[in-house]
Amino acid sequence: MLDVHRLIVLRSVVETGSIQSAASHLGYTPSAISQHVASLQRETGTVLVERHGRGIRPTEAGRLLAGHAREIQGKIADAETALADLRAGKAGRLTVRYFATAGAVLLPRVVGRFGRLFPDVRLELRLSKGLPDGTRDPADAEIMVLRDDRVPPGLRAIPLLDDPYLAVLPAGHPLAGAESVELGRLAREPWVDNEWPSSLCRDTIIEACGAAGFSPDFVVEGHDYATAVAFVAAGLGVTLVPRLALETVPSHGVVRLPVTRPTPTRSVFAVVKEAGHGHPALTAFLDLLREAIDDVHPSSSAGRNG
Template sequence: MLDVRRLQVLRAVVSSGTVTAAAAHLGYTPSAVSQQMAALEKQAGTALLERVGRGVRPTAAGLLLTEHAALISSAVAQAETALADLRAGRTGRLSVRYFATAGSALVAPALAGLRAEHPGIRIDAELTDPEDPLQELVRGRADLAVVVQGPGRVGRGFRLVHLLDDPYAAVLPLDHPLAHQEIVDLHDLSGEQWVGCEPPGPCLEAVIDSCAAAGFSPDFVIRSEDYATAQGFVAGGLGVALMPGLGLRDRHPGVVVRPVRNPEPVRVISAVVREAALEQHALRGLLGALQEAAASSGPPGTG
């Protein structure tokens, strides 16, 4: 195999015309340059230089390798430029995975901000419901995942960045006896029929665990994994529900929403990235943009 460094020495000798001039240009001694050329000729299996007066000129093989050395030098320079652009966040690709209610409230404004600051970044954003976005990150298919944090969900080698605490509220039909109250004790919903609106996972766990803390298990008579549809069932008088604030941005006119206490269920929304990937400037920029979006995107008021 030809030595790339020796090829560049050959290029310097050919362009300079003498070993001495090439040595001065490279900062080597003439003897070191001659040794490099001898070693390269041994690797090539043929003469690469021939003497002409006090200088040298390339043989056909030497000229061929000199041309390739120039291509290699150009390719290395391009690679260095591309690497610098990637490190600076001017180019590259980011894959983002998220769940539905985080999309419009957090991911969309964050990606818009990132694109404005880093227009050369290609963004691959994909909704993963009903799958867990974290699994896409663990499998190496994503650079960042927006997740609902649960105990022990993130292992070593990953960084968890808090974005938003998203409290659940009671969603009731307009004529429900508790609709006139400003705040609802969770236990007061223990005898109700319930409309489920969460797929299995940490969001549903937040509801189940809070109801258990209030002394009961919710009686789900209807299940829907879509908040808008679930609100329709509640408006029709088919049950009550607990829904997170981000899921209540589009309010059905046939429901009222009331804060809950004793306890108040809350889902913790976070971004997860690999520790090793944080050296990417664009990824750090995306994390910052998500935090800004979260800070300006509080849950909607009740009413």
């Protein structure tokens, strides 16, 4: 493999026309320049420069390698510029995974402003498939619901939002006119399910009901918020829905009430790579995400920076 440094020395000799001039330009002694050229000739087994009068001139092989050295230096300069731009957040790609509610409510408020701040950064949005477990490359940021901030090594969980659940009741329900509802008062109601059985969000509902002294009697399986609220509007039961999710669900035929004693709440985090934490584009994205959260629900922000 050819030594890149020696190629650069050869290029200087060829373009300046002399050992002395190359030494002056590169800050070497003429002897060191001659040694580099001699070593490169031994590596290639080819004469690269030859004496011409009182000076030297490159051979055809010397001119060929000097041309490639010029291209190599250009590529190195391009790489250094690209790396500097990447560090400054001026270029590259930012991959963000998200859960459905965050995608529907928060990200549309972020992507346009982010694009204006970082026009050369390609923002890739992907639906999340759960916490990274080592079987796939983690995204630069994953917006997800977690129980706490414990994540696999190499990742950091940044709190974004404490999202309380609201009770969704049929408009004609006896409690519809209340300002809030204690969770225990819904113990004898038929319930409409709105989460997959294995989800943390469903666990939050079940555990809150358990703390209030009952297990919800699910008479309808909805497994998404819009369907569940439609069933509630039809009078089939009651349900709990995170406040953020209710931004995407029609409210016709239902009322929404704050829940107390206890107040079920899910915690939303941005999980980022430790190595990428502090990158300008990622930092700006998270700042815009917090602003979007404040725009939607000012009091729900987790209020902590990572």
